Amino acid sequence: MGKNMLICQSGGPTAVINASLVGAYQRAIQAEEIEEIYGGYNGIIGVLREEFIDLKKQDMIIEELQFTPSSALGSCRYRLAGDFKHKDYQRIFQVFTAHNIGYFFYNGGNDSMDTAMKLDKYAKKIGYEIKIIGIPKTIDNDLEGTDNCPGYGSAARYINTCILESAFDCYTYSLDTIMLMEVMGRHSGWLAASSVLALHNNEHILDLIYLPEISFTIDKFLSQVKDRFKEKKIIFIVVSEGLRDEKGEYFLAEQALSSDQFGHSRLGGVSLFLQDVLEENICKRVKVVNPGILQRCATHCASGTDLNAAYWVGYKAVEFALKGNSGYMVGIRRISNKPYQWNIELVSLDKVASREKKFPLEWIVSEGNYVTREAIDYIEPLIVGNVNAPVWKGLPRYHTLKKEFIPHKLPLYKVEDNC
Amino acid sequence: MGKNMLICQSGGPTAVINASLVGAYQRAIQAEEIEEIYGGYNGIIGVLREEFIDLKKQDMIIEELQFTPSSALGSCRYRLAGDFKHKDYQRIFQVFTAHNIGYFFYNGGNDSMDTAMKLDKYAKKIGYEIKIIGIPKTIDNDLEGTDNCPGYGSAARYINTCILESAFDCYTYSLDTIMLMEVMGRHSGWLAASSVLALHNNEHILDLIYLPEISFTIDKFLSQVKDRFKEKKIIFIVVSEGLRDEKGEYFLAEQALSSDQFGHSRLGGVSLFLQDVLEENICKRVKVVNPGILQRCATHCASGTDLNAAYWVGYKAVEFALKGNSGYMVGIRRISNKPYQWNIELVSLDKVASREKKFPLEWIVSEGNYVTREAIDYIEPLIVGNVNAPVWKGLPRYHTLKKEFIPHKLPLYKVEDNC
Numbered sequence: 001m002g003k004n005m006l007i008c009q010s011g012g013p014t015a016v017i018n019a020s021l022v023g024a025y026q027r028a029i030q031a032e033e034i035e036e037i038y039g040g041y042n043g044i045i046g047v048l049r050e051e052f053i054d055l056k057k058q059d060m061i062i063e064e065l066q067f068t069p070s071s072a073l074g075s076c077r078y079r080l081a082g083d084f085k086h087k088d089y090q091r092i093f094q095v096f097t098a099h100n101i102g103y104f105f106y107n108g109g110n111d112s113m114d115t116a117m118k119l120d121k122y123a124k125k126i127g128y129e130i131k132i133i134g135i136p137k138t139i140d141n142d143l144e145g146t147d148n149c150p151g152y153g154s155a156a157r158y159i160n161t162c163i164l165e166s167a168f169d170c171y172t173y174s175l176d177t178i179m180l181m182e183v184m185g186r187h188s189g190w191l192a193a194s195s196v197l198a199l200h201n202n203e204h205i206l207d208l209i210y211l212p213e214i215s216f217t218i219d220k221f222l223s224q225v226k227d228r229f230k231e232k233k234i235i236f237i238v239v240s241e242g243l244r245d246e247k248g249e250y251f252l253a254e255q256a257l258s259s260d261q262f263g264h265s266r267l268g269g270v271s272l273f274l275q276d277v278l279e280e281n282i283c284k285r286v287k288v289v290n291p292g293i294l295q296r297c298a299t300h301c302a303s304g305t306d307l308n309a310a311y312w313v314g315y316k317a318v319e320f321a322l323k324g325n326s327g328y329m330v331g332i333r334r335i336s337n338k339p340y341q342w343n344i345e346l347v348s349l350d351k352v353a354s355r356e357k358k359f360p361l362e363w364i365v366s367e368g369n370y371v372t373r374e375a376i377d378y379i380e381p382l383i384v385g386n387v388n389a390p391v392w393k394g395l396p397r398y399h400t401l402k403k404e405f406i407p408h409k410l411p412l413y414k415v416e417d418n419c
Numbered sequence: 420m421g422k423n424m425l426i427c428q429s430g431g432p433t434a435v436i437n438a439s440l441v442g443a444y445q446r447a448i449q450a451e452e453i454e455e456i457y458g459g460y461n462g463i464i465g466v467l468r469e470e471f472i473d474l475k476k477q478d479m480i481i482e483e484l485q486f487t488p489s490s491a492l493g494s495c496r497y498r499l500a501g502d503f504k505h506k507d508y509q510r511i512f513q514v515f516t517a518h519n520i521g522y523f524f525y526n527g528g529n530d531s532m533d534t535a536m537k538l539d540k541y542a543k544k545i546g547y548e549i550k551i552i553g554i555p556k557t558i559d560n561d562l563e564g565t566d567n568c569p570g571y572g573s574a575a576r577y578i579n580t581c582i583l584e585s586a587f588d589c590y591t592y593s594l595d596t597i598m599l600m601e602v603m604g605r606h607s608g609w610l611a612a613s614s615v616l617a618l619h620n621n622e623h624i625l626d627l628i629y630l631p632e633i634s635f636t637i638d639k640f641l642s643q644v645k646d647r648f649k650e651k652k653i654i655f656i657v658v659s660e661g662l663r664d665e666k667g668e669y670f671l672a673e674q675a676l677s678s679d680q681f682g683h684s685r686l687g688g689v690s691l692f693l694q695d696v697l698e699e700n701i702c703k704r705v706k707v708v709n710p711g712i713l714q715r716c717a718t719h720c721a722s723g724t725d726l727n728a729a730y731w732v733g734y735k736a737v738e739f740a741l742k743g744n745s746g747y748m749v750g751i752r753r754i755s756n757k758p759y760q761w762n763i764e765l766v767s768l769d770k771v772a773s774r775e776k777k778f779p780l781e782w783i784v785s786e787g788n789y790v791t792r793e794a795i796d797y798i799e800p801l802i803v804g805n806v807n808a809p810v811w812k813g814l815p816r817y818h819t820l821k822k823e824f825i826p827h828k829l830p831l832y833k834v835e836d837n838c
Binding site for chain 2 (some may be wrong): 164
């Protein structure tokens with residue numbers, strides 16, 4: 001008799017995270033070794049709480065979920081303790097045992113890979129037979145061990161679409177205008193850098209890009225914007241939400257109202273602050289575009305390449321587990337840019353967990369306000385390809401799973417978390 | 420020998436305004452009565468400045484412009500004087516005469532219809548032989564004489580897509596959340612009301628909608644949000660940027676920094692202000708979504724029905740002019756909701772110019788915080804239909820016209836405007 005499989009999603013939403021769920025599901029239903037396919041509700045919290053959704057018993061066609069944004073299984077930002085003596089570990093493996101879980105997949109960013117790594121190590125320590133594989137996803141693209149992270153390409157496509165359309169909005173009037181767009185990315189400039197792609201008449205629309213990797217000062221900013229504004233009546237600027245000052249602190253750190261559990265500062269307001277500064281010093285017409293959460297859930301604008309990668313990392317994760325691998329993340333290895341070719345390989349979770357892949361400094365021009373040809377060549381293929389997702393009454397047809405949990409086998413367990 | 424035709428675009432951008440240009444162009448090239456087809460650059464200002472683009476001499480295929488957002492001919496918000504003695508009138512008809520203009524089409528909102536009406540009256544007064552027809556467009560949907568305004572359906576589709584995707588973003592975590600979205604519409608709630616359409620599990624996602632038509636007070640708002648929040652952990656609210664207080668003044672009028680030439684106040688910050696209020700009083704997790712200018716230029720998400728209407732009002736405007744009509748706007752008359760059927764008819768510009776069609780009060784529920792079934796039935800068909808627009812390197816392929824003007828025949832003319 002086979003074992004059961006459990007898959008969870010964790011961390012922030014992306015436009016294509018459910019494609020990984022569908023990929024994993026489609027590989028799993030072909031496997032004789034796998035009996036039941038469960039989804040844990042709200043990531044590792046659903047494991048602690050023993051809240052499992054039976055994916056084989058949904059009314060819907062699971063396949064359609066691949067065109068639905070955000071985690072269909074819910075998410076969390078819960079971090080497992082560093083100490084294996086913490087009661088969470090015992091609980092998780094009681095739950096695994098009770099439900100005969102022999103395959104566990106955790107789909108998320110670097111914090112999630114930390115969870116997967118710890119569970120794999122704990123399982124080996126106590127001799128529990130399980131295959132644990134991490135599946136990458138994050139719009140931030142900051143995971144080590146993978147060429148790119150599913151979710152990034154779609155966010156990049158959406159952001160560039162916003163830039164393109166905002167630019168055409170600005171072209172409408174022959175007025176001096178600065179368009180300022182704020183792009184997500186707390187710690188790294190991957191997403192802000194991606195905004196370079198949008199073209200008008202074969203020239204890049206963006207004039208200036210400010211990334212967290214380069215220290216930001218108002219004086220330098222104003223001087224660079226002024227220079228560019230002298231040449232052109234209408235200019236376009238992208239700033240990362242994660243801009244840092246010369247001390248490496250968040251620019252506008254006083255606005256960082258609180259910190260979440262992982263020590264991330266909540267950010268906001270960079271673009272509104274800079275709008276005031278620009279309007280006072282350079283140009284009265286400053287248009288701010290801040291897509292906010294829209295950039296991480298815009299499946300209607302998803303990249304086909306990205307959705308495809310999301311599907312296959314899910315599919316291959318299960319396949320690698322079936323071959324007996326555990327303690328790895330599935331990573332994308334790029335073979336070539338043109339044509340864009342890649343395959344999927346295993347990367348030890350030790351090399352991924354809780355690390356952040358920074359945007360390469362050598363891909364930033366010496367003035368610190370733009371990216372190089374290498375960066376463009378890297379990002380370009382990731383936004384290509386349409387997704388012909390189902391539409392209903394003029395809107396994307398998105399689905400949710402029934403939130404019916406399989407029967408509990410263990411006593412309730414209290415989780416200290418707000419998810 | 421025939422006469423020449425001139426077409427201009429005016430007012431704010433929409434996602435489909437160029438489809439009207441394409442429709443007009445395609446009818447005009449079939450007409451023996453029409454020799455040259457000119458586009459005036461930046462609306463009536465381009466007429467005053469004698470800045471005409473020869474639409475027959477573009478390298479590009481004009482047809483592709485229908486998938487490009489914002490006015491390909493540029494725009495303006497210039498208002499003609501009420502007094503026909505103003506030198507602008509003399510100048511405009513000198514320009515018309517010099518370029519043998521016998522057909523003039525003005526594509527815009529209610530201010531633009533005022534311009535078209537005045538020029539028609541002036542022409543008749545001085546006995547200048549010209550056919551003048553207004554072509555409606557505005558995301559605000561506030562033009563009299565037409566069932567709906569091209570541009571509105573596409574903005575509504577985009578806004579609902581944003582709501583749908585933001586909702587799925589909020590569903591990711593099982594956290595108490597208020598999602599607050601700010602929607603354009605200075606004077607009327609048409610666009611804010613349209614946000615009702617997005618569904619999840621066949622239920623409307625939006626819980627509360629606040630329109631400029633109903634006076635807004637913080638106390639009432641907080642009380643209604645509190646009630647709804649008690650029932651549901653996650654709620655969705657749309658507020659119009661044009662909310663008014665009990666005196667009929669803009670809510671947050673102190674933030675209305677300046678007024679434009681037509682007396683419109685510049686607005687902003689309603690949602691950010693309300694976010695603070697909600698976070699202090701009801702829920703710590705308030706997500707603000709403010710698509711800003713994106714909602715009027717998102718051709719990548721355009722409604723097929725809307726694009727089609729935009730095309731045909733342009734096409735029929737030329738056809739009506741060829742039949743000898745002048746002093747009219749082409750309006751859409753709805754024949755039925757299900758199936759959605761409509762035709763195009765002439766409406767006297769007198770009945771349209773400078774008026775605003777308010778959102779019907781009887782389509783607002785008695786509590787003042789939602790819209791009725793009639794409103795839903797009205798809006799629903801306008802967002803339906805995909806647009807399979809060309810894509811290049813993963814992004815929509817948008818075009819601009821060459822800004823080469825035909826030779827001037829008159830002395831320069833100074834226009835007091837910043838367009």
